Amino acid sequence: MLYGGIDIGAQSVKAVVFDGEKIIGNKSAVTEKEADAAAKEVFEDLLTDLQYQAQDVGKVFATGCGAGEVSFAVRKSSEQICAARGARWLVPTARTVVDLGAEGCRVMKLGPKGTMEDFANNVKCASGTGSSIELGAVYLKVPVDQMGPLSITADGVAEISSTCAVFAESVIISHIHNGESRERIAAGIHRAVATRVIELIGRVGLVGDAVIVGGAAMNSGLVKALEEMTGVSFRVPENPRTAIALGAAIQAFLKRDGGRNRKPFNR
Amino acid sequence: MKDTMHVAGIDIGSATSKAVILNNHKVMSTTIIETGPESQGSAESVMDETLRKSDLRLEDMKYIIATGYGRINVPFAAEVITEIACHAKGVHFLFPRARTILDMGGQDCKAIRIDDGGNHVAFSMNDKCAAGTGRFLEIMAGLLKVPIDEIGPLSLQATEETKISNICTVFAKSEVSRYLRRGVSKANIFGGLHAATADRVYGLLKRIGIDADFVISGGIAKNIGVVKRVEAKVDMHAYISEEPQYIGALGAALLAIERTSRT
Amino acid sequence: MGEQQKAATKGSRKTLEMARNTWKFIRQDYGEGHEHKNAGKPVVWSCALVEKELYYSMGLFPYYPEQFASLCAVRRKTKDSEKEAVRFARYAEQAGYSTDLCGYERVCTGYVVNGDLSDAPLGGMAPPDMLVTTSSVCDVRLKWFEDMAQRLQVPLFTLDRPEQVFEDIMGHPKPHEILYYRSQLEDFLSFTTEVTGNKFDQDRLNECMDWAYKTNELRLEILELRKNVPSPMGSADSFATMYPGMYCSGTERAYEFYKALRDEVRAKVKAGKGQIPNERFRLLWFGIPIWFNMSIFNYFEPVGGVFAYEPNYNPVPSPPRNTADPLTEMAIRTLSIGTSMGSRIRAVLEQCTEYNIVGGVLAYLITCRPYYLPVLELARVLKKELGVPSVFIESDLVDERSYSEAQVRTRMDAFSEMILKKMETEAACQTG
Amino acid sequence: MDKIFAKYAADRHDAVRKWKQKTGKRVYGYFCCMTPEEILYAADILPVRITGTGEPLEHADAYIQSNACAFARSCLDAGLRGLYDYLDGVVVPNSCDIIFSMEYFWRALVPRPTKPALIAGVDIKPYVHYINYPEKIIGREVLPYYLEILKGFKQELERSLNRSIPDADIERAISVYNEDKAQIRRMYEMRRSDPPALSGHDAWQIVYAGLLMPKDEHAALLKNYLDDLQSDGQTAPEGVRIYLSGSAMDLVNAGIYQIIEDSGGQVVSDDLCVGTRAFWYNLKQVVPPLEAIARRSLGTACPRSTVTTAIPENRWTHIVNTTQNFNIDAAIFYVLKCCDARLAEFPHLRNKFREELGIPVLFLEGDYTVEGLEQMRGRVEAFIEMIEG
Numbered sequence A: 001m002l003y004g005g006i007d008i009g010a011q012s013v014k015a016v017v018f019d020g021e022k023i024i025g026n027k028s029a030v031t032e033k034e035a036d037a038a039a040k041e042v043f044e045d046l047l048t049d050l051q052y053q054a055q056d057v058g059k060v061f062a063t064g065c066g067a068g069e070v071s072f073a074v075r076k077s078s079e080q081i082c083a084a085r086g087a088r089w090l091v092p093t094a095r096t097v098v099d100l101g102a103e104g105c106r107v108m109k110l111g112p113k114g115t116m117e118d119f120a121n122n123v124k125c126a127s128g129t130g131s132s133i134e135l136g137a138v139y140l141k142v143p144v145d146q147m148g149p150l151s152i153t154a155d156g157v158a159e160i161s162s163t164c165a166v167f168a169e170s171v172i173i174s175h176i177h178n179g180e181s182r183e184r185i186a187a188g189i190h191r192a193v194a195t196r197v198i199e200l201i202g203r204v205g206l207v208g209d210a211v212i213v214g215g216a217a218m219n220s221g222l223v224k225a226l227e228e229m230t231g232v233s234f235r236v237p238e239n240p241r242t243a244i245a246l247g248a249a250i251q252a253f254l255k256r257d258g259g260r261n262r263k264p265f266n267r
Numbered sequence B: 001m002k003d004t005m006h007v008a009g010i011d012i013g014s015a016t017s018k019a020v021i022l023n024n025h026k027v028m029s030t031t032i033i034e035t036g037p038e039s040q041g042s043a044e045s046v047m048d049e050t051l052r053k054s055d056l057r058l059e060d061m062k063y064i065i066a067t068g069y070g071r072i073n074v075p076f077a078a079e080v081i082t083e084i085a086c087h088a089k090g091v092h093f094l095f096p097r098a099r100t101i102l103d104m105g106g107q108d109c110k111a112i113r114i115d116d117g118g119n120h121v122a123f124s125m126n127d128k129c130a131a132g133t134g135r136f137l138e139i140m141a142g143l144l145k146v147p148i149d150e151i152g153p154l155s156l157q158a159t160e161e162t163k164i165s166n167i168c169t170v171f172a173k174s175e176v177s178r179y180l181r182r183g184v185s186k187a188n189i190f191g192g193l194h195a196a197t198a199d200r201v202y203g204l205l206k207r208i209g210i211d212a213d214f215v216i217s218g219g220i221a222k223n224i225g226v227v228k229r230v231e232a233k234v235d236m237h238a239y240i241s242e243e244p245q246y247i248g249a250l251g252a253a254l255l256a257i258e259r260t261s262r263t
Numbered sequence C: 001m002g003e004q005q006k007a008a009t010k011g012s013r014k015t016l017e018m019a020r021n022t023w024k025f026i027r028q029d030y031g032e033g034h035e036h037k038n039a040g041k042p043v044v045w046s047c048a049l050v051e052k053e054l055y056y057s058m059g060l061f062p063y064y065p066e067q068f069a070s071l072c073a074v075r076r077k078t079k080d081s082e083k084e085a086v087r088f089a090r091y092a093e094q095a096g097y098s099t100d101l102c103g104y105e106r107v108c109t110g111y112v113v114n115g116d117l118s119d120a121p122l123g124g125m126a127p128p129d130m131l132v133t134t135s136s137v138c139d140v141r142l143k144w145f146e147d148m149a150q151r152l153q154v155p156l157f158t159l160d161r162p163e164q165v166f167e168d169i170m171g172h173p174k175p176h177e178i179l180y181y182r183s184q185l186e187d188f189l190s191f192t193t194e195v196t197g198n199k200f201d202q203d204r205l206n207e208c209m210d211w212a213y214k215t216n217e218l219r220l221e222i223l224e225l226r227k228n229v230p231s232p233m234g235s236a237d238s239f240a241t242m243y244p245g246m247y248c249s250g251t252e253r254a255y256e257f258y259k260a261l262r263d264e265v266r267a268k269v270k271a272g273k274g275q276i277p278n279e280r281f282r283l284l285w286f287g288i289p290i291w292f293n294m295s296i297f298n299y300f301e302p303v304g305g306v307f308a309y310e311p312n313y314n315p316v317p318s319p320p321r322n323t324a325d326p327l328t329e330m331a332i333r334t335l336s337i338g339t340s341m342g343s344r345i346r347a348v349l350e351q352c353t354e355y356n357i358v359g360g361v362l363a364y365l366i367t368c369r370p371y372y373l374p375v376l377e378l379a380r381v382l383k384k385e386l387g388v389p390s391v392f393i394e395s396d397l398v399d400e401r402s403y404s405e406a407q408v409r410t411r412m413d414a415f416s417e418m419i420l421k422k423m424e425t426e427a428a429c430q431t432g
Numbered sequence D: 001m002d003k004i005f006a007k008y009a010a011d012r013h014d015a016v017r018k019w020k021q022k023t024g025k026r027v028y029g030y031f032c033c034m035t036p037e038e039i040l041y042a043a044d045i046l047p048v049r050i051t052g053t054g055e056p057l058e059h060a061d062a063y064i065q066s067n068a069c070a071f072a073r074s075c076l077d078a079g080l081r082g083l084y085d086y087l088d089g090v091v092v093p094n095s096c097d098i099i100f101s102m103e104y105f106w107r108a109l110v111p112r113p114t115k116p117a118l119i120a121g122v123d124i125k126p127y128v129h130y131i132n133y134p135e136k137i138i139g140r141e142v143l144p145y146y147l148e149i150l151k152g153f154k155q156e157l158e159r160s161l162n163r164s165i166p167d168a169d170i171e172r173a174i175s176v177y178n179e180d181k182a183q184i185r186r187m188y189e190m191r192r193s194d195p196p197a198l199s200g201h202d203a204w205q206i207v208y209a210g211l212l213m214p215k216d217e218h219a220a221l222l223k224n225y226l227d228d229l230q231s232d233g234q235t236a237p238e239g240v241r242i243y244l245s246g247s248a249m250d251l252v253n254a255g256i257y258q259i260i261e262d263s264g265g266q267v268v269s270d271d272l273c274v275g276t277r278a279f280w281y282n283l284k285q286v287v288p289p290l291e292a293i294a295r296r297s298l299g300t301a302c303p304r305s306t307v308t309t310a311i312p313e314n315r316w317t318h319i320v321n322t323t324q325n326f327n328i329d330a331a332i333f334y335v336l337k338c339c340d341a342r343l344a345e346f347p348h349l350r351n352k353f354r355e356e357l358g359i360p361v362l363f364l365e366g367d368y369t370v371e372g373l374e375q376m377r378g379r380v381e382a383f384i385e386m387i388e389g
């Protein structure tokens, strides 16, 4: 039997197919469609790639901000649990999990056996999320996937003091005007985001092996900033962006018989 | 007094740079350009352009005052003065009976109270968040692919103002995308965005107390959607000059005249 | 707004010799506390509003976490590291304390959470044998000390000081209030005996109260002198010299300090010397200073503006000495001060007239309720009743992360433009 | 049946105006559960709790900084807008810094319907009555001191009403209040079962309505309601058993109950002033009535009180008892932004919950808006899912 996980993010839709022991396939796509249609499209594409039919898949769980709208998912599960499950599956010793997406940053603390014990996430303000980096990339005129490589080569850091993701623009512009190199500015952007992430990490406490997942985990510059500032190394699993969808698929597998829930989600 | 006395006011805002040259209270020429990444460069180009239009040289300027958030980066200015004083002065010149000013630009929004001499006697400013500023609307206009000068009129066609629950510009952006995908009309979305902006600025106005006459200046004054909604909230007509974006630069130039006539 | 520069941390330019001396005083105090502790004598950590004579008469050496936090606001561990206040505040936030909580609390709690009490400026506060706080003025100091006492596992004593609603800043406490407060002062004495073994000696207390009384008289005299034009001693000097009066009141050295200060101020008045050579307008500072940027007090000097008055930390007249029952005297002294918003606003209004204030700079301390609650109303009343305009400065008192230099500058610039213009028009009216 | 309570709460202002018209009696507003309501009730006054509206502020922003707790600002705004113009008096206890400031704000700014009566500069018919409730709840002189305060309050009231309030009337009021408390306690008992007899939101609504309506009426209605509920044997949906702790809980904040229930949780007990804190403590009827009132408030497990430990003994015992009796799975702390006392005690309390009770804790910092509540949904869902495992 196969299990599906869908993660509807603020930016991209991710899908994973899982058989209870291994990942059969995963896919992520940036789409403009409505949650349900987007989920369908990505999931069907993935099945086609894998040469499976819809009926081969048992339960599908959805997570993310549009999870309630995915019609073919039997249940939704929270991003925190899914990120924790996915990361733990990818890195079996994981104790601290950071999930950094486009608009959300979540930090989960896991117990020795992998159960989630605590979590913290950003509230109301987008500074300290992937969008901050994207906005920065726009001003620096580089594609977002180049931000990491660019900042890694910096010989120092141009500090971005503004807390607002939008207003950081003017600080970045004045740095450019002051002749700061793009490398140093990129490093500054990563540091500013990392500072926010570390605040959240601090709320749950940094224990054991740390793992980072979500789209921004693909950004080596950010990971470097996090490592430098915490003195701890962060593991980046393969395909970090789909780790949350993987978690949803694992949830679908774990709850294949209904699970221990007192009450099904009704939304 | 000599028959010609040229002065200039220059306003380097976060979005646009403006310059005004006056000859004894008569406007000789004005220019507005986008503020580039370099405040100093923008200051030089906007000044050059304005000088060129009235066929003058920098040396002809008796006094230059700079204002705006990039005011310290204007090497040729004799003095820097805050936007607040300049807007107060500029508005007073155009609307002598004005007592309350709402100045909304790209990044900041200020409510200013002035006395009968055009001096500011109280003011309040937005906090360190982009929610509800000109930049906020610009980002949304970009997202919905509507030219900035059309968003105001469009918002007035709203049949129902979509409630925007996120104050964060970034979050509001994706909230708006979701509405869009659900088929909510752009007019309704802009209705909601403008209402949210008006709510926030109304808070600033209330802090200083609102008295007639009421004037809106800065780039946002060109946005009828915000203007109408603020008018409804304060329950007063808002006076708006033809070129509201120049008011800061105009005020700076007027202050330059005061400086030269004093000596 | 827009571009946000890093907060420039500068001290204020002080005009008085004695103000420059306070630093020595503080450093010496911190050292003495450690010696005291090493000699096996008891140390207390106290909220700044508790009557200090109690400590000196009971042989306790007091440290004041509020004062410690302000010290952390200006010190760094190494040249390149962040301010100690920011470091400690971070520890507290990570332990779950809200960023909206008072900076003093976050800094001290972070310092305690960190575990190593000597890992701090001046070697930190010596480890306490007991904690003492009061319910007065804000809820935070109550909860904060309770929390620290639990974390440090030391006994805590709380003085419940009824909030006084008076017409004015001073009023007459009711008999049951005096009895209630006095009973707690007594309880404090027996509590201290229980914790430290030190016995209460009324003569000793009377001696301390004598010093405190005389010191208070001197400080009142200084306040009176400060009304002179030009202002001989401004808010920067006053904040710089409040340490002995606030924290060492009841000692001879505090008395000596203010005697010297009084003499210095008096001499300046006699010589007609002000804080700056050409004083043009006088300002009110309302609120606790923003400790990491004291240079704000010099901000208006280039245009002739001086801070002439601040309601904080200033003395009020004491009731006459009552050597037969010093505890009742102390209760009356404490309870004669109004703490309600009405009382505080009234008091500021009166003083503004006496000090010839033409503008108010109101520190809207975003994390401190007693100071952010009244500012808007104070500004309104100042304007309405005295025609005095105000400007707000938003910040935490010790945590510079909440401070935006560029924003503050724009506001202060606009404010001074406003005042100068107003003066100009008024002058024109008078001559014209 | 419980619709009555919901309706009363929703139309509270109209309901009270009608009551006033019908009975010709006075209505006083108050801010905190430490108000000696029984004294007011004995004087034929209906005490109603002042709460906010959740609507955008119209006037309060001009007088009170936006940092202050949004609940209190909303209350003041409601006052300034005249929503409470039917009040004949307002009682402000010293329950927190912000409420204390209402003594000034309400007195100086809210238009009062009654005229002051000045004698030698003293208003003998004050509109705002201040109660200097001690923060220390044990200590040699606390009780006599508080008794004096209550006496003073009673005298002030007598003066301004121009009538006396005999002890016998206060005793009668106490028994009316005790009966109501007994019914509420019975209702809480019915939530101990799994699933509980009624949902957290319904229970809250009942307690809340009780703060706004005459207590005898409330007690009678509640008794009927609970009788029916018992015979029906109906239950609320099953869910993770939640203990809710937090700041002021009025119509706006109460949205949190719905969010918890939507996410698969069920609030079964609480540490709230519109909750256990308001009724847990019966008034003894054997001591003089003012003393009974004083002892009740000094015994109440309120976060603003102090007895030298971070969590006062009585409060912690109360917490331990309720969490155990009600079989709590998890605790949610919903604290309003800038509610300093609660924010400051939270970390310590959280550690104690986790370490001593083994109860996981979710912390939510509320801003007193519906949108703010919505933004918490995701976290509540994640938390409840975490408990479900």
Ligand SMILES: Nc1ncnc2c1ncn2[C@@H]1O[C@H](COP(=O)(O)OP(=O)(O)O)[C@@H](O)[C@H]1O
Pocket: A008, A009, A010, A011, A012, A013, A100, A101, A102, A103, A104, A129, A130, A131, A133, A134, A144, A145, A146, A148, A214, A215, A216, A217, A218, A219, A220, A241
């Ligand atoms: N190729 C890439 N290299 C580095 N960072 C990336 C890359 N692609 C996306 N990101 C970052 O990841 C974020 C999106 O993460 P994602 O997990 O897809 O978000 P969500 O789940 O919220 O849709 C972007 O904001 C961007 O910062």
Ligand SMILES: Nc1ncnc2c1ncn2[C@@H]1O[C@H](COP(=O)(O)OP(=O)(O)O)[C@@H](O)[C@H]1O
Pocket: B012, B013, B014, B015, B016, B017, B068, B104, B105, B106, B107, B108, B133, B134, B135, B137, B138, B148, B149, B150, B152, B218, B219, B220, B222, B223, B224, B245
């Ligand atoms: N034609 C227009 N219609 C509507 N809005 C406009 C128009 N032109 C400018 N704006 C608004 O004005 C803002 C810029 O105002 P401006 O006063 O130039 O800012 P600043 O002084 O900060 O540079 C923009 O962010 C935009 O929202």
Ligand code: SF4
Pocket: A124, A125, A126, A127, A163, A164, A165, A166, A167, B128, B129, B130, B131, B167, B168, B169, B170, B171
């Ligand atoms: S500060 Fe900036 S990033 Fe944060 S909420 Fe405001 S607009 Fe969004």
Ligand code: SF4
Pocket: C102, C103, C104, C105, C137, C138, C139, C140, C141, C288, C367, C368, C369, C370, C371, C397
């Ligand atoms: S909140 Fe204000 S008054 Fe209270 S301890 Fe902090 S600084 Fe002092």
Ligand code: SF4
Pocket: D069, D070, D071, D072, D095, D096, D097, D098, D099, D247, D248, D336, D338, D339, D340, D342
């Ligand atoms: S919610 Fe907190 S801060 Fe607000 S009034 Fe109540 S106790 Fe005070």
